[in-house]
Amino acid sequence: MNSRKPLSVRDDHWVFRDYTTKPARLIRLCRTEEADWKTTSKGKRKRTGQERSFFLERLKEEKVQEIQARSKAGIEDLFRDWLDLAKSTRSPRTAESYETTARYYLDAVGDHPGDAYDGRKQKIFVDALRFRGLADHSIQAHLRQLKACFRHGERVGLIDRAPLVEPLRVADREITAFSQDDLDRIGRHLENRLKTGPPFRRRFYLNHIRGHMMLSWTGIRAGELCHLKLQDIHLEDRLITIVPDGSDWAPKSRRVDRVPMSVVLQRFLITDINERPDRDVYYLDAGTGSPAYPKRDQLTQAWKRILGRIGIEGVKPIHGYRASLATRLIKAGVGIVEVQKILRHQQIQTTRQYVDSIHLDLHRAVDVL
Secondary structure, rough: OOOOOOEEEEEOEEEEEEEEEOOOOEEEEEHOOOOOHEEEEOOEEOOOOHHHHHHHHHHHHHHHHHHHHHOOOOHHHHHHHHHHHHHHHOOHHHHHHHHHHHHHHHHOOOOEEEEOOOOOOOOHOOOOHHHHOOOHHHHHHHHHHHHHHHHHHHHHOOOOOOOOOOOOOOOOOOOOOOOOHHHHHHHHHHHHHHHHHOHHHHHHHHHHHHHHHHHHHHHOHHHHHHOEEHHHOOOOOOOOEOOOOOOOOOOOOOOOOEEEEEEEHHHHHHHHHHHHOOOOOOOOOOOOEEEEOOOOOHHHHHHHHHHHHHHHOOOHHHHHHHHHHHHHHHHHOOOHHHHHHOOOOOHHHHHHOOOHHHHHHHHHHHHHH
């Protein structure tokens, strides 16, 4: 920036033009009253013309140095500051996802000035993600997180302006749901394993049945199921509360969530909880007062094995239950807003993606006319 560019007055402020950005911007220094008057031990006193010039030049030099310092912040510095904040304000899973975006980006593009991101660098990043085998929806998520990083950098002053991150043109994703036949097959398989399996595996099979019932009738998330405690199941109120369990895990919403309980699930839970030993703490308990599946990936892998034995393919294990619940509710005439509240989505568009049109009764819909 050329610090000799003239100062001018705009909207009762002294300003100068910053030519380091395109388009050039007017940078505010101070109000005209602040430049005209100074505070002394004897009160306010009007500055002389020379004093005002010195005062404004000093402010401008400070502003120039601040802008130049910002322009030197690299993308690695942005990522570091962004991730430090995420670790204290976001769930561990979200912070881990942000960390993955930063690692993938630095591996593909390398470090560079934070405000030097452009279309060429985005193409390198996107091509690298595709080389890793990521689907377009996953790439879109990484681009959204990169955009969030740039916005953070602008907000805290590490860069002067967040560069533009162009979104991919991706069709809305529709998540595949379990059909009612799929759910029935899973239930029968688990009951059969409980009856015919070895006695020392009884708790193992019981936890699978418990998980199947809870997922089928509430659509709760994998991490929530892993960390759900018996004390958070309120049978009389037909309510389940999702709260942090004292470990590093926290709900996705970062707050206490309330999940309604159906009558079918209530009846199952009354019988199940009454028959449990006193040492059980978690809904899916290992028998020692600790979670049977400490991490959501362990639960997901267990369900993948179950689906593999039955021969159900093409459905994500836990998301399949959430999509199934959404689809069944819509088929039963429940409004999309109520479904959004039950699944606890912030955006209703997310809920729409969970409704699997393959399992909707479209003939019944048109017969209403």
